[in-house]
Amino acid sequence: xxxxxxxxxxxxxxxxxxxxxxxxxxxxxxxxxxxxxxxxxxxxxxxxxxxxxxxxxxxxxxxxxxxxxxxxxxxxxxxxxxxxxxxxxxxxxxxxxxxxxxxxxxxxxxxxxxxxxxxxxxxxxxxxxxxxxxxxxxxxxxxxxxxxxxxxxxxxxxxxxxxxxxxxxxxxxxxxxxxxxxxxxxxxxxxxxxxxxxxxxxxxxxxxxxxxxxxxxxxxxxxxxxxxxxxxxxxxxxxxxxxxxxxxxxxxxxxxxxxxxxxxxxxxxxxxxxxxxxxxxxxxxxxxxxxxxxxxxxxxxxxxxxxxxxxxxxxxxxxxxxxxxxxxxxxxxxxxxxxxxxxxxxxxxxxxxxxxxxxxxxxxxxxxxxxxxx
Amino acid sequence: xxxxxxxxxxxxxxxxxxxxxxxxxxxxxxxxxxxxxxxxxxxxxxxxxxxxxxxxxxxxxxxxxxxxxxxxxxxxxxxxxxxxxxxxxxxxxxxxxxxxxxxxxxxxxxxxxxxxxxxxxxxxxxxxxxxxxxxxxxxxxxxxxxxxxxxxxxxxxxxxxxxxxxxxxxxxxxxxxxxxxxxxxxxxxxxxxxxxxxxxxxxxxxxxxxxxxxxxxxxxxxxxxxxxxxxxxxxxxxxxxxxxxxxxxxxxxxxxxxxxxxxxxxxxxxxxxxxxxxxxxxxxxxxxxxxxxxxxxxxxxxxxxxxxxxxxxxxxxxxxxxxxxxxxxxxxxxxxxxxxxxxxxxxxxxxxxxxxxxxxxxxxxxxxxxxxxxxxxxxxxxxxxxxxxxxxxxxxxxx
Numbered sequence: 001x002x003x004x005x006x007x008x009x010x011x012x013x014x015x016x017x018x019x020x021x022x023x024x025x026x027x028x029x030x031x032x033x034x035x036x037x038x039x040x041x042x043x044x045x046x047x048x049x050x051x052x053x054x055x056x057x058x059x060x061x062x063x064x065x066x067x068x069x070x071x072x073x074x075x076x077x078x079x080x081x082x083x084x085x086x087x088x089x090x091x092x093x094x095x096x097x098x099x100x101x102x103x104x105x106x107x108x109x110x111x112x113x114x115x116x117x118x119x120x121x122x123x124x125x126x127x128x129x130x131x132x133x134x135x136x137x138x139x140x141x142x143x144x145x146x147x148x149x150x151x152x153x154x155x156x157x158x159x160x161x162x163x164x165x166x167x168x169x170x171x172x173x174x175x176x177x178x179x180x181x182x183x184x185x186x187x188x189x190x191x192x193x194x195x196x197x198x199x200x201x202x203x204x205x206x207x208x209x210x211x212x213x214x215x216x217x218x219x220x221x222x223x224x225x226x227x228x229x230x231x232x233x234x235x236x237x238x239x240x241x242x243x244x245x246x247x248x249x250x251x252x253x254x255x256x257x258x259x260x261x262x263x264x265x266x267x268x269x270x271x272x273x274x275x276x277x278x279x280x281x282x283x284x285x286x287x288x289x290x291x292x293x294x295x296x297x298x299x300x301x302x303x304x305x306x307x308x309x310x311x312x313x314x315x316x317x318x319x320x321x322x323x324x325x326x327x328x329x330x331x332x333x334x335x336x337x338x339x340x341x342x343x344x345x346x347x348x349x350x351x352x353x354x355x356x357x358x359x360x361x362x363x364x365x366x367x368x369x370x371x372x373x374x
Numbered sequence: 375x376x377x378x379x380x381x382x383x384x385x386x387x388x389x390x391x392x393x394x395x396x397x398x399x400x401x402x403x404x405x406x407x408x409x410x411x412x413x414x415x416x417x418x419x420x421x422x423x424x425x426x427x428x429x430x431x432x433x434x435x436x437x438x439x440x441x442x443x444x445x446x447x448x449x450x451x452x453x454x455x456x457x458x459x460x461x462x463x464x465x466x467x468x469x470x471x472x473x474x475x476x477x478x479x480x481x482x483x484x485x486x487x488x489x490x491x492x493x494x495x496x497x498x499x500x501x502x503x504x505x506x507x508x509x510x511x512x513x514x515x516x517x518x519x520x521x522x523x524x525x526x527x528x529x530x531x532x533x534x535x536x537x538x539x540x541x542x543x544x545x546x547x548x549x550x551x552x553x554x555x556x557x558x559x560x561x562x563x564x565x566x567x568x569x570x571x572x573x574x575x576x577x578x579x580x581x582x583x584x585x586x587x588x589x590x591x592x593x594x595x596x597x598x599x600x601x602x603x604x605x606x607x608x609x610x611x612x613x614x615x616x617x618x619x620x621x622x623x624x625x626x627x628x629x630x631x632x633x634x635x636x637x638x639x640x641x642x643x644x645x646x647x648x649x650x651x652x653x654x655x656x657x658x659x660x661x662x663x664x665x666x667x668x669x670x671x672x673x674x675x676x677x678x679x680x681x682x683x684x685x686x687x688x689x690x691x692x693x694x695x696x697x698x699x700x701x702x703x704x705x706x707x708x709x710x711x712x713x714x715x716x717x718x719x720x721x722x723x724x725x726x727x728x729x730x731x732x733x734x735x736x737x738x739x740x741x742x743x744x745x746x747x748x749x750x751x752x753x754x755x756x757x758x759x760x761x762x763x764x765x766x767x768x769x770x771x772x773x
Contacts, residue, residue: 112497129384174726245558246551249494256551259502 010212012143013205014219015150020198020285021227026278027105027252028338029194030235034253036187038244039173041235048188048195049228055196055351056224058358059203060217065361067207072299074203078360087353091200092296094353097346098197099289099320101338103128104328106282109252112331113275121325128317131283135290135313139205142287149280156277157230163261163270164237172243173236193347195231198285199224200350204292251331254278290316397424401465404442405528407513408489409478411448415489417455418446418514419467420528440581441525444518452492470498474528474535475550476506477566478513482599482606486557486564493550501551504535507568507599509609515575519591520584531593535567538595543628543644544615545595557604561722561732561739563715564601565618568609569593602715610708617705620698621664621718623649630670632697634677634690642670642694645757653723655731662720662748664702669757670694687756695752702750716743 037044066074071091076084107123115123134141177184202220207213238253241260247253258271294313303309328334401421409416421443445462449455456467481489493499508516517527524530538545545567556564571593577583578591597615600608610618619625627644634640647668653660672681672690680686709717716722721739724732735742 116497126384171726175729178729242551243555243559245560246555249554249558256501259500 006139006209007211008140008143008205008209010210010215010219012147013202013210013216014223015146016143016205016284016288017199017202017220018223018227019146019150019153019281020201020288021195021224022231023102023198023278023281023285024105024194024338025231025234025281026254027109028101028342029191029231030238030253031248031251031335032194032339033187033191033235034239034244034248036190037184038248039175039239040177040184041187041239041244042173042232043177044184044187044191045228045232045235047184048191049225049232051188052192052196052224052228053221055192055354056199056221058354059196059199060220061358061361062203062354063207063216063220067213070206070295071203071357072296073206075357078357078364087356088296090349091353092293094197094346094349095201095289095292096320096323097342098201099286099293100324100328101342101346102282102286102289103320103324104334105338106279106286107324108328108331108334109255109275109278112251113255114272121321124321124324127283128286128321131286131290132313132317134287135294136310139209139291142284142291145287146284149284153277153280156274157233160258160261160274160277161233161237163263164241164257167241167260168237169240169243172240190343190347193343195228197346197350198288200354201285201288201292204288204295290320395466399465400468401443401463402471403467403469404471404526405474405476405517406469406472407476407478407508407517408452408481409513410481410484410488414448414450415452415455416446416448416514417452417459418444418517419456419459420444420517420526421463421467422471422526440520442517442520442527444514444579446514452489453496468498469496470500472499472503473532474504474506476508476513476516479507479509479606481513482507482566482601484605486553486601486604490550490554490557494554502549504532504547505550505553505566506531506535507566507606508593509568509570509596509599511571511575515579515591516569516571516593518579519571519575519593520579520581522584522589527593531569534593534595539624540626541628542616543619543625544597544612546598546619546622546624559722561716561725562719563717564604565598565610565717566601566606567595568597568599569595600709600713600715600717602713607715608713610705613701614705614708617701617703618709618717620647620666621649621651621702621705623647629673630694630697630701632693634675634679634693638676639674640672640677640679640690640693641674642690642754642756643673644754645669645671647754651723653720653728655728660720660724660731660735660742660746662718662746664748664750666698666702666750666752666754668754670754672756691754691756694756695754698754699750699752702752703748706748710744710746714740714744720746 033041033044062071062074066077069077072088075087075091078084079087103124106127107120110123111118111120134145199220207216210216234254238247238257241257242253247257250256255271255275258274259269261270261274262268290313293316294309297303297312297316298309301312303312328337402424403419404422405420407418423439423441423443445459447455447458447462449458456469459467475493477489494501516531519527521527521530524533535545535547539547546565548564548566553564553566556562571591573589573591575591578589580590583590596609597612598610598618599606600610616625616628620628625644625647629641629643631639631641645668647666650665652663654663655661675681675690679689681690706718709715716739720743721732724735
């Protein structure tokens with residue numbers, strides 16, 4: 001099953017990052033972005049884009065080290081079994097939080113907008129079934145789905161942008177930085193905590209699994225930049241079409257803005273089709289998260305048989321659904337968690353661990369160089 | 375086998391039958407009216423009579439029932455009032471298709487925020503429905519009046535609102551979301567179109583009233599209502615509303631009548647125009663500079679003016695420009711003096727484009743607004759003459 005499909009292209013590798021990077025934008029990051037920066041949100045995203053290149057660089061540094069190993073093996077190799085396991089468990093926890101948060105975000109969106117009377121658990125099971133299926137099929141399936149969905153994503157994104165051009169009011173973007181740069185800087189750091197951890201998930205794919213792996217660095221940076229530019233475009237359109245105050249009032253501002261699309265007098269209510277944009281993002285992010293956790297379990301418990309692997313993936317998905325229901329039991333609590341806990345638990349933990357690994361790799365390389373010279 | 379079982383079970387889950395609601399079980403609400411009496415919400419809901427509208431085949435029932443049904447209840451919250459209606463309505467109310475919400479003068483004076491939360495929060499509500507203030511009369515009466523031309527009364531009012539906005543200019547359709555956005559924006563106050571009821575609403579709600587050529591009751595759009603801090607504080611008349619819409623660039627088309635001699639009037643039709651507003655600071659005080667340019671048609675000239683010569687055309691153009699300037703000036707002066715509510719968004723302009731100055735005057739803006747100076751420059755061109763070259767009186771004079 002999954003083990004047979006294990007080669008992906010550098011492009012697909014970057015697309016997974018690109019799509020999952022923006023998975024928590026709608027309904028989570030965009031809400032807090034507007035709260036902190038209002039009409040300056042677009043500036044916040046630009047600053048985040050620039051600042052985020054540093055952690056992306058660190059992630060790439062980790063990916064490029066020991067190409068045949070995934071991050072779990074790299075950590076064990078670098079830090080030994082005790083510290084290595086502690087770090088891996090922390091990263092698994094982080095990945096679980098990413099998985100659960102994406103699941104909650106998606107279920108919450110479906111619940112609020114379409115399936116108001118359907119129990120959240122049923123929505124979660126239905127969606128998770130798709131994610132489980134692609135994860136069982138292996139990383140190649142996730143990569144191929146990403147590539148296929150990317151084109152759909154691009155078509156929809158371009159359509160939305162062009163359909164809303166007539167509604168843009170640039171005046172809504174003023175005044176610029178009326179309270180100085182500090183709220184924007186704070187906003188950009190917080191914004192990055194919703195974006196960067198998804199890119200960290202890429203480290204679970206060993207570089208050697210990527211066919212044209214020399215292009216990884218270039219493609220991942222491009223994927224990150226384009227992902228940020230897409231979010232920049234979205235927030236720019238939202239703020240300039242409805243103004244920061246109204247956008248700030250809504251839980252899903254882009255969905256609301258899409259309601260403004262009226263083409264030739266009869267093409268309307270497109271927001272319901274176009275919202276598939278965010279579902280694509282969340283689907284890919286959840287698939288790669290599930291793949292990450294499943295790979296970890298395979299490593300720890302030395303799972304070889306396909307059946308056991310399938311059971312482990314289903315078990316992880318079931319636990320994720322259970323934890324979502326337990327901790328994100330209402331949208332109010334969910335918002336509190338993603339606002340006050342997620343950035344620190346996930347964002348900061350990811351950054352610290354990736355930095356520690358990078359530093360360790362750097363010193364390992366240095367000591368090897370010294371040994372070679374001597 | 376397991377695969378087949380999983381596929382079968384999944385199929386059962388994706389039929390879309392989970393907690394479904396049949397259309398027959400829903401009462402589709404076309405419009406709501408909201409009033410506040412003795413600290414309670416009084417809500418009336420105009421429900422589309424699908425039995426009548428859909429022509430279910432039962433011709434006898436179709437011919438005797440009215441196209442709309444109105445339920446009216448009161449309770450301490452809007453959501454509770456709507457639920458309370460199920461004690462009378464055989465179907466659950468569905469508000470996803472609301473086209474317009476009518477608000478009583480009293481409720482609007484208490485404050486728009488008092489009535490907004492449910493409409494903004496409810497997932498079924500689409501938020502883009504139009505809002506209209508009903509002046510003087512009980513607001514629920516406006517929902518009960520039957521219309522001669524449109525089956526659904528609220529569709530008639532909505533069409534009137536759009537047509538009056540497009541062809542007359544005394545109203546501007548305001549969506550609920552737009553008004554909420556204005557309420558949250560810095561430096562601009564809200565406006566909502568208002569209407570009055572004329573005639574006898576009690577007669578107007580009877581089905582027989584549609585069999586008489588002259589409507590027994592009607593909803594007439596009068597102009598714009600002025601808000602300050604989400605509370606209704608007054609009403610603009612026809613001309614001031616047109617002046618306001620001119621200034622804000624809301625007009626699509628309008629007729630501008632003006633005196634062209636001692637007794638007679640001429641009318642020009644605005645076909646396109648552009649308003650540019652700037653605020654300059656002179657002696658530490660803001661001066662608003664408004665520049666309007668555009669094109670107009672000669673719609674009617676009842677004076678003895680030779681439109682074949684440049685002087686005649688200039689004469690009419692100057693009069694038209696002066697009239698437009700007067701409309702806008704009167705509107706600004708009236709709002710400044712009588713309401714003190716910055717519905718023009720002068721403060722918002724400063725907030726966006728001169729933040730430092732705005733910060734300085736933010737707290738004393740209300741006083742500053744009442745004294746604000748402005749300069750209006752109107753420059754229209756006569757683009758088309760219509761089917762005739764000269765005015766009738768001009769031709770007669772020439773002969």
